[in-house]
Amino acid sequence: MKHHVSVGVDGSPESRAAARWGAREAALRGVPLRLVHAVDWPLSPAVPRVSHEGADRWADETLTEAREDIRSLHPELEISTRCLAGRPAAALAAEAADAGLLVLGSRGVGGLVGFLMGSVSMSTLAAVETPVVLVRATDAAEHAEPAPYKEIVVGVDIHEAADKVLAFAFEEATRRGCALRAVHGWKMPSMYQYAPFFDPEDEREVGRNVTQMLDEVLLPWRHKFPDLSVTHQAFTGHAGQQLIRASMGADLVVVGRRLRRSPLGAHLGPVTHAVLHHAAAPVAVVTHD
Incomplete structure (x- = not known):
């Protein structure tokens, strides 16, 4: 069985860029693409509590949106979705175990949001032996056709x-x-x-x-x-x-x-x-x- 390409998606511009990059990579390899979503909802006075039903609905919408976006670009590609339970880094590491490649979005450094996103990526990298690709969002990634390979x-x-x-x-x-x-x-x-x-x-x-x-x-x-x-x-x-x-x-x-x-x-x-x-x-x- 050929290894698939897994992409972590969370609805952010970075994860959309990662999904598009991962889809193009899966097409190059001739393997299926799996879109995965993992959320560890924070419970603090600063963040409203989210019900399990609401979290599941949001996860389904995020995966569906990512899948439809990829399907419009790669109609021939075999795409599956999977919702992961648990802390994102641990869940993504487990997902990577049977994947040929794991693709994640990255905000880089700078600012609180960038630090949090970076902590998930770093923790995932520490726990996996599968190759991991980190992709950042750009205007080109959102709106333009993929450029020729250089x-x-x-x-x-x-x-x-x-x-x-x-x-x-x-x-x-x-x-x-x-x-x-x-x-x-x-x-x-x-x-x-x-x-x-x-x-x-x-x-x-x-x-x-x-x-x-x-x-x-x-x-x-x-x-x-x-x-x-x-x-x-x-x-x-x-x-x-x-x-x-x-x-x-x-x-x-x-x-x-x-x-x-x-x-x-x-x-x-x-x-x-x-x-x-x-x-x-x-x-x-x-x-x-």
């Missing part, structure tokens, strides 16, 4: 064996028939900051070695996907900043997250954390060992 950007750590990350990026680029750009950020060892005489040629030599190592990491994937246009760039500086710049013209940015089963949090790492909060394109987070 480029996928993947962050590569040459010091880790992250085959799952590269496999995801190469497969996504192949589905779209677009180019793939691999990005790696590096910096000189801290000992060079205290060297009395710094030779710029040392930095250039390290740069050449890093670029060669990046090329070697990508080589078996180039052989596996010979028809794919692949470029690679090794930059001096913070990898997150380079990926954020590269996201400006990208369809998708792919980053990794090391799998750590710990009660202390998601352990996203500084690069993935920066990209999630500041990238201009949808971001795919792929868990690896």
Whole structure:
């Protein structure tokens, strides 16, 4: 059985953008789309209490609206809906267990609403091994036809064996028939900051070695996907900043997250954390060992 694409919807512009992105992805993969809704209604003096009947009715309306919107864009796509009980992060994590991909809307950072939405996304990321894509709402996502595919950007750590990350990026680029750009950020060892005489040629030599190592990491994937246009760039500086710049013209940015089963949090790492909060394109987070 082919894995479906699951999308969390809550009626917000961000979730509508996520549903449209997820539908296009499901069509590319040739798999069904499942729209899921999970609400943990807050009980506080500042928020009116909502009856179970009212919550169920609102959930049904939200799912129906999302399904009809997607059906108008992808009439051939198999679409199902599912209402999840429990706290959103835990419910979405359980839903992701048998999905090939989980897609969520994201407001990014800034403001109380953005923080709350971000907490659900972060908690979900911490609990799943399924790849997760976070999508933000834009005017184009609401009103315009999807643009032609351009480029996928993947962050590569040459010091880790992250085959799952590269496999995801190469497969996504192949589905779209677009180019793939691999990005790696590096910096000189801290000992060079205290060297009395710094030779710029040392930095250039390290740069050449890093670029060669990046090329070697990508080589078996180039052989596996010979028809794919692949470029690679090794930059001096913070990898997150380079990926954020590269996201400006990208369809998708792919980053990794090391799998750590710990009660202390998601352990996203500084690069993935920066990209999630500041990238201009949808971001795919792929868990690896």
